[in-house]
Amino acid sequence: MDEEDIVVIFLDRAQPPRLRGGLAGPDLGEWGRGGAGVRRNHAPPPAPGLPLRMRVPRSQPWGLALLLLLLPGTLRAAESHRSLLYHFTAVSNPASGTPAFWVSGWLGPQQYLSYNNLRAQAEPYGAWVWESQVSWYxxxxxxDLRDKEKLFLEALKVFGDRDSYTLQGLLGCELGPDNVSVPMAKYALNGEEFMEFDPKLGIWDGDWPEARTIGIKWMKHPEAVNKEKTFLLYSCPHRLLGHLERGRGNLEWKGEQPP
Known part of the structure; x- marks a missing residue:
């Protein structure tokens, strides 16, 4: 991915992810301003304070700034296609009273799920509290999210506790017109592309040595590999189709309504 492919997005409580092409990120305090390209070599992880060009502010009540790297195609899918995406964020040094790990689940342009390690419960979001779901859903x-929480917080230990790091993941799927599912499993460290999961091979991998270290640690949990593969290839498209069927009245898709 070239530097020009990086986009600025805003994930707001009232708005879905949107393209903000060509804009520099606003002041993010310790994260600063400006642009940092995606690295393709084996350089060390970005140091805290690295200038970034993307952010996602205040998507949760506690108002933590988020950093998320998304591809333009992914954003277009979220706005107009049938997609189910989970945004994971873990921070190594959370402020007092704020979570170290949180998740937002998105159906197309709408947030439908929220989770954080303080409440430790997945909960419906917005209009989706009225969705008719099976009792165990x-x-x-x-x-599943508690398991993810353990993996993400375990991964942050690879970097030690001297500095602050933000590890994020974007996992989910998009259904094409023929109902063929396309999986998505990308991870970012301090806002930069970091590693991916290959569901066919069942491995996490990236250019940085730390990405490989994390991948090896995660692969020591066979159930984690199986869950990741099962979710991306089977559970995600089935969940998406189920939400489309049961929650049709809650959807606010841009472009054509899903069938």
Whole structure:
């Protein structure tokens, strides 16, 4: 991915992810301003304070600034296609009273799920509290996200506790017109592309040595590999189709309504 492919997005409580092409990120305090390209070599992870060109502010009540690297195609999918995406964020040094790990789940342009390690419960968001779901659905979401929480917080230990780091993930799927599912599993460190998961090979990998270290640590949990593959290839498209069927009245898709 070239530097010009990096986009600025805003993930607001009232708005879905949107393209903000060509804009520099606003003041992010310790994160600063400006632009940093995606590295393709084996350089060390970006140091805290590295200038970034993307951010996602205040998507949760506690108002933590988020940093998320998304591809333009992914954003277009979120706005107009049938997609189910989970945004994961873990921070190594959370402020007092704020979570170290949180998640927002998105159906197309709408947030439908929220989770953080303080409440430790997956909960419907917005109009989706009225969705008719089977009794065990949110218990299943909670179990899955608690497992993710452990993996993300374990991964941050690779970098030590001397500095602050933000590890994020974008996992989910998009359904094409023929109902063929396209999986998405990308990770970012301090806002920069870091590693990916290959569902066919069942491995996490990236250019940085730390990405490989994390991938090896995660692959020591066979259930984590199986869950990731199962989610991306099977569970995600089935969940998406189920939400489309049960929550049709809650959707606010841009462009054509899903069938």
């Amino acid at each position: 949110w218990e299943k979401e909670t179990t």
